[in-house]
Amino acid sequence: MTYRHLIPLGLFLLLVILFGRGLFLNPREIPSALIDKPVPTFDLPTLRDPEKRFTNEIFDGKVSLYNVFASWCTACRDEHPLWMEFAREGEYPLYGFNYKDKREDALEWLAELGDPYVEIAHDFPGLSGINWGVYGVPETFVIDKQGNIRYKQIGPINREILEQKIRPLLTRLEQEPAKELTQ
Template identity: 45%
Template structure:
């Protein structure tokens, strides 16, 4: 009897845990791109990132997020990130707008690789800062790349998107949030 319990109990516990994790991952309404961030509705962390040399745009700091009264979109990207390439056309579309600031944080990347990547695919960013040791990424709560933040004109983080943007995300989430924040100014 004891041998039967010793065999059955661990098996039963394993099945219950597996069932719970399966349910948590597949429950209705769960969006894997939505990860809660403690930074939402909080001031953006203080940072100062140096420019990516020979790109022709400056680096940036927290002060740039509040310098001209515009909403800022901060995109975390890397040359080694395949999903970053997939979302790049949407970043290019955002970069064409003159009513927002589009800033890029080059995350854990070699400067020469990032420069080649942006020269090959186009640089949509108004400013690009290097974060080679992910210090700024840690302060912003970055889980991985790509991630995109929307920061209002006062420097407060209003939205975080985890993973690559696609045209639907841009039209249905990002642009409405930007438009809403612009009407509040």
């Protein structure tokens, strides 16, 4: 007896299992190849002063956040009040990454909504965003004292994400001893 007629049935069942599993995946939880890796090397002008440089070295020695935003991004506007609140607390530095945005538009947006960022990198062409694995805006990275990316949030931050994911991670990372940086 030949079982050749069972091959299509087996393939069909395999596809049903794979598609069924996909129904339960969260599209916001896209794994990043950069988790637990050093931040990409970059050198960008700052948004506020194009003569001043913003480099990856800014993250060394402290737990911090790096928020990718743009003035044209409506979800960035939605999350912005949380970043203003977070920055007022002053516990951890919040750095901005202005992505594919005109300098004057971004500065006007920050003047209107408030500026929670310690410093802001300006990447109008979006080339540095490629190295960071940026899918779009907003995105937020949590960076440890050694300058390693420890978490990536794709999409806007809301209070639940901030309180249940980001803050506990920041606290845990702050308690980790800082390793000496070797050059």
